[in-house]
Amino acid sequence: MELYRTVSFWSFTLCSAFVLSTPTDGQRQVVGPAQPIIAALGDDVILPCHLEPMADVQGKTVVWSKPDLKPDPLNPQRGVDYVHLYRNRKELPDRQIPLYSGRTSLFKDELKNGNISLKITNVTLEDHGRYKCFISRLNSKVNEAILQLIVVPSTVETSTTELPLNPGNLQTPDPLDKNLPKADDYSTLCVVIPLVVLLVFTLVAVCAYFLVRRSQQNNLPDKDAPQKKPLTV
Template structure:
């Protein structure tokens, strides 16, 4: 089971031990293959067969103001979380007992009582996918005030990896770099000749005709 688990995550297997990195976690197993040691932040503990991981995103989610975004988070291996509590919060904010959560799911539905006011009617989970372990959060109409880290936490999950953190960056300049704009059509300088007067343009053909008339007029005067 452990061997297939790490094969799925493209682990490099060695005769004595093997290492596997999953979303920032480093796994190591002795020859017995009965358990896996997890190292994170200098702490080491064992991940036994049957435990599941809460996995977020190592990369920040970047969006423009007004976009709808999805903060990815899921359980691996696949695990039905419909009957569990799912908490989304902002760990860098001081919690307010009256509005502690960005989104709180409990007993099969959202609980808005402790929801932060700025996220009212702006968040949702993918209810149909929760049986497959998908606990990603969708946030509607994001603004720069939504910037920061978001923590997804399942308090009653039978695992010591119950949480993951996803960072959201709302950049006002993101739309300009990600949207292709049609350039303004300007005349080619080689095809136009500016006049000395009222700002009009004289085409090369008109300039040539005027020059010929000038020569003919001068010749007639002689």
Template sequence: MDVAEFRCSVSLSALKLTFMLLFALSPVEGQLHVVGSPQPIVAAPGDDVILPCHMEPKFNVVGLTVEWSRPDRNMEYVHLYRHNREMTYIGRTALFTDGLREGNISLRITNVTQEDEGRYRCFVPKLKSQTKSSIVHLIVAKTVTTETPLHPETLQTPNLAEEFHSKGGMTRRSRLIPLVVFGFFLLLCVAVAGGWFIESKRRKTELASATS
């Protein structure tokens, strides 16, 4: 094997290893979880409110079905997202469609009433995971004291990146990517050094043969 073939072989091996590691670190559906708010969401009548729910780790759900229902009221659907279309069953609900690619399946309810109080279930039926759903509890109280008002002008789509970070939340992939890059760089260095060593040895051999 000459120097060029050796360099090509080492470079291909390094690329294969990098792709294998990146593939192993990318999230698969079996590792996903549907996560809702562990604390009740409190709102006053007439407020707009967000029922938080997201995929952990982040996962694109644009091509999946997302169902919001009320199990305590035997309501099969409150809001349904299917085939890239939204259907609201109470006329005052919406998803953050721009956030679906990041796994944000939170539900926004406008002008809440006392009848809206209760348990809500966010469910991704076609998700290949043991945790396909989560329950969010909404409390509608006449007097609400919160540090952050729930009026429409203050509502924002939940920032999942900040939420993950606050939980100590770098994902396994984000922690290991620098190691993958470093390993790939190290393999390239070894390939270059090996090629230089073989080339140097070959030249010394040729020089010795020429002078003998």
């Protein structure tokens, strides 16, 4: 009997510790990037969004939408269509905005890790704006995140069009890394190079001036030299 009570006590203690250490839906939250995502016209872009702490969302409903988009005035009962809709473990294109038809996708293999990032291919100017990623039935106070997508001409260099799937792999460059180019270096070169060119040009002009003056002085008659008198007969 004593052994039974001991085993029951420790079993209850271990189960309680496990339950307390396991995050509930109320402790989880949807997290998006703090900085705007920049994409070049015609490129592919990933809008990062994930659940933190990590949890399997394969059985959840994942919705990507544009919060600033208004309902169709010709069909107000339909409501607002979605950028991308995932429900019942499959993607549903029937309520998708026509602009995004065939251009959006989730990373289904990453849903088990709480990754609900959205990929948009062949970015257009109409894709510019705010996006909302949302997980329904999460029982959390933070079940959505808002992020900004900025579309720029293809001539502008961008470095944020492709982001790692795993948010934990995001790394910030070390500001002390000497191999990274600095903006101050380019500013210094822009000032130093014209000054060097101006200095060289000035030196060349001064040298040429003195050479010309010296040549002119050599060609002048010598006033101190004795003058030759004409011969008398």
